[in-house]
Amino acid sequence: MSILERIGGPVDLARLSMEERLSLVDEIRKLIIDTISQTGGHLASSLGVVELTVAILSVFTPPRDKVIWDVGHQSYPWKLLTGRADRFDTIRTRGGLSGFQKRSESEYDAFGAGHSSTSISAALGYALARDISGDDYKVAAVIGDGAMGGGMALEGLNHLGHDKTSMLIILNDNEMSISPNVGAISTHLTRLMTDPRYNRIKQEVWKALGRIPSLGERMRNAAHAVSIGLKKALVTPDTLFDAFGVRYIGPVPGNDLAVMTGVLQRVSEIPGPVLLHVLTKKGKGYVPAEKDATRYHGVSGSARGSRRGETFTEAFSKAMVSLAEKDDGVVAITAAMPDGTGLVEFSRRFPERFFDVGIAEQHAVTMACGMAFGGLKPVVAVYSTFMQRAVDQVIHDAALQKAPIVVAMDRGGLVGEDGPTHHGVFDISIFLSVPNVRFGAPRNCSILEIMLERALDFETGPTLLRYPRGEEPSVIFPDPGAVEPGKGQLLREGEDVLLVGVGVMASHCMEAAELLEKSGISAAVYDPVWLKPAPADELKRLASGGKPVVVVEEGSVAGGFGCMVDFILDGTSRVLRIGVPDDFQPHGRRADLLVEIGLDPESIARRVGDEIGS
Numbered sequence: 001m002s003i004l005e006r007i008g009g010p011v012d013l014a015r016l017s018m019e020e021r022l023s024l025v026d027e028i029r030k031l032i033i034d035t036i037s038q039t040g041g042h043l044a045s046s047l048g049v050v051e052l053t054v055a056i057l058s059v060f061t062p063p064r065d066k067v068i069w070d071v072g073h074q075s076y077p078w079k080l081l082t083g084r085a086d087r088f089d090t091i092r093t094r095g096g097l098s099g100f101q102k103r104s105e106s107e108y109d110a111f112g113a114g115h116s117s118t119s120i121s122a123a124l125g126y127a128l129a130r131d132i133s134g135d136d137y138k139v140a141a142v143i144g145d146g147a148m149g150g151g152m153a154l155e156g157l158n159h160l161g162h163d164k165t166s167m168l169i170i171l172n173d174n175e176m177s178i179s180p181n182v183g184a185i186s187t188h189l190t191r192l193m194t195d196p197r198y199n200r201i202k203q204e205v206w207k208a209l210g211r212i213p214s215l216g217e218r219m220r221n222a223a224h225a226v227s228i229g230l231k232k233a234l235v236t237p238d239t240l241f242d243a244f245g246v247r248y249i250g251p252v253p254g255n256d257l258a259v260m261t262g263v264l265q266r267v268s269e270i271p272g273p274v275l276l277h278v279l280t281k282k283g284k285g286y287v288p289a290e291k292d293a294t295r296y297h298g299v300s301g302s303a304r305g306s307r308r309g310e311t312f313t314e315a316f317s318k319a320m321v322s323l324a325e326k327d328d329g330v331v332a333i334t335a336a337m338p339d340g341t342g343l344v345e346f347s348r349r350f351p352e353r354f355f356d357v358g359i360a361e362q363h364a365v366t367m368a369c370g371m372a373f374g375g376l377k378p379v380v381a382v383y384s385t386f387m388q389r390a391v392d393q394v395i396h397d398a399a400l401q402k403a404p405i406v407v408a409m410d411r412g413g414l415v416g417e418d419g420p421t422h423h424g425v426f427d428i429s430i431f432l433s434v435p436n437v438r439f440g441a442p443r444n445c446s447i448l449e450i451m452l453e454r455a456l457d458f459e460t461g462p463t464l465l466r467y468p469r470g471e472e473p474s475v476i477f478p479d480p481g482a483v484e485p486g487k488g489q490l491l492r493e494g495e496d497v498l499l500v501g502v503g504v505m506a507s508h509c510m511e512a513a514e515l516l517e518k519s520g521i522s523a524a525v526y527d528p529v530w531l532k533p534a535p536a537d538e539l540k541r542l543a544s545g546g547k548p549v550v551v552v553e554e555g556s557v558a559g560g561f562g563c564m565v566d567f568i569l570d571g572t573s574r575v576l577r578i579g580v581p582d583d584f585q586p587h588g589r590r591a592d593l594l595v596e597i598g599l600d601p602e603s604i605a606r607r608v609g610d611e612i613g614s
């Protein structure tokens, strides 16, 4: 029986010797590598925090104590040690474990996440609730160096330093976001890591602590030794965190289990707000991931099917380079996602016109507005789900002032295995309600390229383009022609019903129309291309005579394009809205999820047949 198999929950850890814990660390790493290479998932981040997780669970007592993992993508070891090892092979599959922290999954997951930089605020909330209710549990937030640069983390820090309640921030510094971390905070952390004055703590603690072969008496001695080291270490020059009113301690070698456990034990007893700076190696224990942590941040897994066509991200990537070649006003902005959004090639070719702002979507959009008013043509490339962070920036900074920026929203629609935190299903509903916004949904790669070029020429107002994860549909479409706002494209003639397919759903509508034809229903298929301004005149003409209209969108049915069409047709035709139900969708394969909610061609045809054909 492996050591991991003997761990039903954190209490079982207490019985283990340090040697056994070290073996446990190896077992956890092996299991994560073996499993994630099959299922896909966030590999490198989780591998980096195995010792840190064991140390936390040796010192804190959850679920009474609250430990909050920022983003949660690095919490696979946490899942393994908090009673979920037997289900670990189900991770990110439909009905299986989530790839993030999730309150409904386990009482040990104190706060769910998937978007970054929320942990300090959530932890402070717990700490204040504890204080007000007279309780005395411990609270810790574990946050990465990338997430630390996010606006919310700094807002939380600002309040914590003012409030001064007891809470620990464990800053897990691996010098990486998904790509190498950027920004002044990152530079500050590097200085703390290399400055001999701070480094002294490492030396002192190391010397005092030595190697601890087992727990018990020797651990207590070690804790005392650490305390001596810490006392000296506390007399350190000011750090950014001290300036915020949060006591800085570090840096600590986070992949050394004995040191990490000893330091954590001591630090967890210090009253007031404390930040422990922990250095870890992203991808630790798996050489390819250690060498290329960006590539192994998230992996697809061998279970994934083979590729067919070009992805929307690739098309965007190519188009950005060719547009920047033609126009030196074109600049690209990413919020810590150059790889995922397809901007790596742009950043190589035009480094002076490329801006990675860190995990700061709000700043990215508002900065783009300033750039646009300054005469540049900014393109913010961002995932739809993370664009939720910057809604007010689109409304207040871009739309109200008619700033000519372009926002390229990748991963619009269901993303699959990352689940509800990452599905990009709210963008249509959110942004269609904002005046002055242009909103386009290309159905394939060639239209994306044309729309992007067109978007850069608009002189006023923000243009948002939204496209899905993965490859373009295999359906062959007629030449798109011009893609002017207010004009769509009739893709197929038909007498009985008008199917309006938003973005890639145009291809599902084409397939559904084929199926309907077999049952004697003649369906026209129309792609609006631009959802805002909506092609109102064309829609009215195509639906004239009271022809029933079915709007199909991979976005929330509540307030989506279907509602817009209903509003435009104003009761002259029956409008059936097929979209993502007004509920959070689970994780699983995108294709399976689409079938579950009735957005595959067969389900669309069946529903149209049932409701319109009869």
Ligand SMILES: Cc1ncc(C[n+]2csc(CCOP(=O)(O)OP(=O)(O)O)c2C)c(N)n1
Pocket (backbone or CB within 6 Å): 045, 071, 073, 074, 114, 115, 116, 143, 144, 145, 146, 147, 148, 172, 174, 176, 177, 178, 282, 335, 336, 337, 359, 361, 386, 389
């Ligand atoms: C608001 C938001 N934007 C972007 C992301 C995508 N994302 C997931 S993890 C990550 C990097 C986080 O870096 P860090 O906090 O240092 O953690 P590490 O993975 O290095 O452990 C990013 C950018 C996100 N989760 N949330």
